[in-house]
Amino acid sequence: MIYLLHSDAGKELLSIKGEDFKYLIKVRRHLLEDVIAFRNKKELEKVYRYKLIEIAPREAVFELISCETLEIKAKKVLHIGWCVIDNKSIEKVLASLNEIGVQKITFIYCERSQKNFKLDLKRFERIVEASNQQCGRTEFMKFAIVKNLESFIKENPQTKVFDFTEKILGSESDFSTVLIGCEGGFSQKEKVFLQNQEVFRLDTPMILRSESATVAVASKILL
Known part of the structure; x- marks a missing residue:
């Protein structure tokens, strides 16, 4: 996974629950202090990097540490x-x-x-x-x-x-x-x-x- 889509990406604190929580914590086994990239569908060209600061039984909390514009797309159009x-x-x-x-x-x-x-x-x-x-x-x-x-x-x-x-x-x-x-x-x-x-x-x-x-x-x- 290069980034994860989330509708709240861009906020100072990001609360992850449900399937995204299972994927990040149970499947990918991310730990406290890990840095993960998120993007928002409304402004897909921006990448937000968050640090994992809290893991609860059903929720993970991330803190925003950086934001930059980074577009990745094909050089040609087809x-x-x-x-x-x-x-x-x-x-x-x-x-x-x-x-x-x-x-x-x-x-x-x-x-x-x-x-x-x-x-x-x-x-x-x-x-x-x-x-x-x-x-x-x-x-x-x-x-x-x-x-x-x-x-x-x-x-x-x-x-x-x-x-x-x-x-x-x-x-x-x-x-x-x-x-x-x-x-x-x-x-x-x-x-x-x-x-x-x-x-x-x-x-x-x-x-x-x-x-x-x-x-x-x-x-x-x-x-």
Whole structure:
């Protein structure tokens, strides 16, 4: 854990109870005089360092010792348009995408997306919060949903497309918006619609699952 989110971070004294108390005292086994970093969602760029001054059976009290502005985020910006797949598959790689530094994911209901998949954005946000505390990132990944590819491309006309093609994504490639299909890829109708977009693939003979492709492309662009 790099820091812990708390709504009272910034106050002179910080009282920690419940799950945060169990995590810090029972799991992490922090002792008196230990210094721990906290951040507040309202001003995530600020890091507050507290000293543990009291441990009770169900409560730990921390005293503020310093505050500074310290932002940690990716050097580049990447917005992923991701055709909807199963929530469970998204959740498996969401923390990795957050650590890599993806700024935003817009989920798109493409023709081959199963319409019964209802995205739980609140759960995605909780996963990102936990990931931020582990990796140190000081901005929250953003999420959006659009109904089809046409809407996404209209809003993001410079989108590059990951699909089957001869052009291989090079290590020097630098762009800010990428579109990745769901399982089974894009339909023929969607391919025709996307024919004016720049299309690329990764340098591998293997067929990647949608979530594997998303992590691979994000890594290639951001890291």
